[in-house]
Amino acid sequence: MKKSCETLQETLLDVHYGEAPMTKELKDHIKICRDCALFWEELGEISALMDFPETADPLSPLVISKILRENTSSMQKNRPMRDLVFFMTGSAAFLGSVLYLSLSGHGEILMKTYLFIFLISPITLPFIAKQQITRGA
Amino acid sequence: MIQEQLIKAAKQRNPKALEQLFQESYPVLFGYLMKATLNEDIARELTQETFLKALKNIESFKEKSKFTTWLVSIATNLHKDMLRKRKHENPKTPFDSLAFDESAEERVMEKDSFARVKSVLMNLPVEKRRIFILKHYYNYTYEEISRIENCPIGTVRSRLHDCIKKIRSEMEAETI
Numbered sequence: 001m002k003k004s005c006e007t008l009q010e011t012l013l014d015v016h017y018g019e020a021p022m023t024k025e026l027k028d029h030i031k032i033c034r035d036c037a038l039f040w041e042e043l044g045e046i047s048a049l050m051d052f053p054e055t056a057d058p059l060s061p062l063v064i065s066k067i068l069r070e071n072t073s074s075m076q077k078n079r080p081m082r083d084l085v086f087f088m089t090g091s092a093a094f095l096g097s098v099l100y101l102s103l104s105g106h107g108e109i110l111m112k113t114y115l116f117i118f119l120i121s122p123i124t125l126p127f128i129a130k131q132q133i134t135r136g137a
Numbered sequence: 138m139i140q141e142q143l144i145k146a147a148k149q150r151n152p153k154a155l156e157q158l159f160q161e162s163y164p165v166l167f168g169y170l171m172k173a174t175l176n177e178d179i180a181r182e183l184t185q186e187t188f189l190k191a192l193k194n195i196e197s198f199k200e201k202s203k204f205t206t207w208l209v210s211i212a213t214n215l216h217k218d219m220l221r222k223r224k225h226e227n228p229k230t231p232f233d234s235l236a237f238d239e240s241a242e243e244r245v246m247e248k249d250s251f252a253r254v255k256s257v258l259m260n261l262p263v264e265k266r267r268i269f270i271l272k273h274y275y276n277y278t279y280e281e282i283s284r285i286e287n288c289p290i291g292t293v294r295s296r297l298h299d300c301i302k303k304i305r306s307e308m309e310a311e312t313i
Contacts, residue, residue, distance in 0.1 A: 010294070010298055013297065013298055014294070017273075017276070019278065042308065043301070045308070046301065046305070046308070047273075049250075049304075049308065050254055050257065050273060051250075051254065052168075052251075052254055052258075054164060058163070059163040061156075063185065064155075064156050064159055064160075067159070067185060067188045067189055068152060068192070070189055071189060071192045071193060
């Protein structure tokens with residue numbers, strides 16, 4: 001086969017699959033070249049020969065629910081790891097800011113704040129209890 | 138619901154939208170995998186894996202291509218992974234014979250046209266076969282196939298040409 005025929009047959013393949021337009025040059029060549037005419041004819045035959053029936057039944061709802069379930073369970077599997085990362089980042093940010101404040105001379109304010117946070121619940125607890133008792137009575 | 142709305146709803150994990158999207162793309166996806174693997178069980182398994190992977194990564198779907206094209210590229214990668222894994226597990230098994238469940242005797246016995254098509258596809262090297270399937274049966278453009286297969290357009294074109302050459306030689310052998 002001539003080199004030019006090989007190149008033209010590649011172009012004929014592009015034409016067959018709609019990747020290139022059929023030009024006058026190609027049409028004229030097919031008329032005079034037996035090899036290329038046969039190639040063009042065989043491309044049509046291949047289409048008929050390679051018919052492959054589509055046998056897919058509709059996707060079963062069971063399969064869909066299985067896919068959705070598997071996705072949910074894999075997401076849940078990843079959740080503890082995500083929560084851990086979130087917690088660690090939050091803790092690091094909190095401890096970092098505490099460290100920064102204490103090193104930059106705000107230790108006293110920090111101690112007072114901590115004292116307030118620690119004492120607020122035991123101080124307010126009797127008041128809440130008293131309120132509940134009076135409401136119950 | 139139109140495709141864009143469906144995808145938007147699917148990205149918000151709406152089960153009905155996901156079901157409709159999967160139902161619509163199932164025939165193409167399963168048909169593609171069936172032709173690429175020539176084994177119904179493997180095709181079913183890969184279809185499910187593709188849907189699962191798509192569901193996990195649906196937020197990353199950019200809507201530049203069709204949803205089915207995106208699924209086909211996921212399926213192609215899963216098929217490549219499966220072949221690589223099996224080749225690694227059993228290096229002595231010929232690469233192309235991995236996906237088939239028919240014995241040579243059965244192949245000779247089958248005379249109908251469908252068996253002939255299967256046999257022709259079976260004789261194409263697997264990476265070339267996928268390209269032929271995408272072009273011949275699903276009419277994807279060279280550009281889309283190059284994106285799905287992650288290879289240059291020139292490679293797609295030459296592989297397709299090789300497939301046609303091989304099919305032609307088989308046709309000639311049959312007529313002799």
